[in-house]
Amino acid sequence: AQKVTQAQTEISVVEKEDVTLDCVYETRDTTYYLFWYKQPPSGELVFLIRRNSFDEQNEISGRYSWNFQKSTSSFNFTITASQVVDSAVYFCALMLIQGAQKLVFGQGTRLTINP
Amino acid sequence: GAGVSQSPSNKVTEKGKDVELRCDPISGHTALYWYRQRLGQGLEFLIYFQGNSAPDKSGLPSDRFSAERTGESVSTLTIQRTQQEDSAVYLCASSFPRGGGANVLTFGAGSRLTVL
Numbered sequence: 521a522q523k524v525t526q527a528q529t530e531i532s533v534v535e536k537e538d539v540t541l542d543c544v545y546e547t548r549d550t551t552y553y554l555f556w557y558k559q560p561p562s563g564e565l566v567f568l569i570r571r572n573s574f575d576e577q578n579e580i581s582g583r584y585s586w587n588f589q590k591s592t593s594s595f596n597f598t599i600t601a602s603q604v605v606d607s608a609v610y611f612c613a614l615m616l617i618q619g620a621q622k623l624v625f626g627q628g629t630r631l632t633i634n635p
Numbered sequence: 636g637a638g639v640s641q642s643p644s645n646k647v648t649e650k651g652k653d654v655e656l657r658c659d660p661i662s663g664h665t666a667l668y669w670y671r672q673r674l675g676q677g678l679e680f681l682i683y684f685q686g687n688s689a690p691d692k693s694g695l696p697s698d699r700f701s702a703e704r705t706g707e708s709v710s711t712l713t714i715q716r717t718q719q720e721d722s723a724v725y726l727c728a729s730s731f732p733r734g735g736g737a738n739v740l741t742f743g744a745g746s747r748l749t750v751l
Binding site (some may be wrong): 555557563564565569570572611615621622623624625626627 | 640666668670676677678680683685688691724726728738739741742743745
């Protein structure tokens with residue numbers, strides 16, 4: 521069975537600080553996708569990124585960056601120069617490429633950016 | 636439609652009543668998912684449809700929960716004899732297969748169910 525663990529339940533930082541959200545996953549399959557979603561206070565989940573297990577290249581999109589390390593089964597998410605609008609709950613998730621295409625979520629990390 | 640549409644957005648019901656929650660996926664999306672999110676919690680998988688068949692319904696918590704889908708469109712999640720522990724936001728998502736079949740799920744705004 522697949523499992524995603526986000527050990528940080530809540531994080532609070534001051535605006536402009538950098539912050540890293542941790543994600544560790546478990547699966548016996550060798551082919552899978554990893555995702556990050558954002559859930560702002562409005563409640564609607566917003567897709568941020570999908571990364572496949574074949575590609576360990578890090579990715580940067582503006583202030584967001586993702587570090588995928590297969591050796592440690594981790595897919596961490598860093599926000600640089602955080603802003604108040606980044607305040608949300610962030611979910612990491614995993615989906616197998618073969619077989620059941622169920623998206624398994626971690627418990628989420630509530631990020632609060634204080635002005 | 637432009638996005639995943641769910642109705643009702645809010646439902647308050649009395650314990651023991653049946654409720655139906657509806658999901659209209661994005662046109663052309665063949666896969667449809669239902670998740671449950673209790674207050675302050677993560678997303679709990681309920682059921683997944685590919686077309687109108689459900690290859691994975693392992694997350695349905697009890698036989699009071701059922702779901703159906705008509706073709707590759709609307710899905711209805713039915714909860715019979717509701718209990719207070721059913722109170723949650725029920726989220727629907729849809730996706731279109733790409734390449735190896737893994738999808739990017741687009742979520743609706745959810746249906747908030749409160750059982751008194």
